[in-house]
Amino acid sequence: MPILFSSSAARLLAAAVLAALLAACAHPITMITETAPPRSQARLLPKKVAYVMTDAQRDQQVTTAGGSGDRVSYYPYRDLEKSIRDALRAVYRDVVVLRTAGDAKANEAAGVSLVFTPQIRTDSSSSSWITWPPTSFTAEVSCVVSDAAGAELTRVRAVGNGTAEFGEFNGDYGLAARRAATRLTSQLSSEIRRNEKLR
Secondary structure, three states, X not given: OOOOOOXXXXXXXXXXXXXXXXXXXXXXXXXXOOOOOOOOHHHOEEEEEEEEOOHHHHOOXXXXXXXXXXXXXXXXXXXXXXXXXXXXXOOEEEEEEXXXXXXXXXXXXXXXXXXXXXXXXXXXXXXXXXXXXXOEEEEEEEEEEEEOOOOEEEEEEEEEEEEOOHHHHXXXXXXHHHHHHHHHHHHHHHHHHHOHHXX
């Protein structure tokens, strides 16, 4: 025998389903920042370096926590590629991108002396029970650095933390993430300069 619902019960059920669907949604944000470390031609190291990033990494979508039980989604490699490139350009004269780190002949032909292979981790959270944008964001990049032949020389790591309050968003819902990316870029360039094996 079919189960019959009253109109009010049906409305309540529809509202519950809609609320569940909305809770399951991940709001898109971006981490891309326009801010870059200063690039002084006089201080640049006269090397051509490369970083490795594949299309598969650029297409990798990540979902982390937002506020009010919601989540946010973004593309960490695609969004932070500019940050990684800017950090390298603040230290080295020439920076290029590669699809793989292990092609020694291609690296030698291109004149690349160092190859940075980044791994990115991110996390977010929010102190708000009302709005969904994250108020706290962390971005971390760890790079294996190899020579043109593929032999590992060293590793560098940088972490950027960003926070934003509700009154600051003004429609810029990825503000905490972009602040994290800005700090990550600055710290990464500093860590590279500090490492004697990368000079």
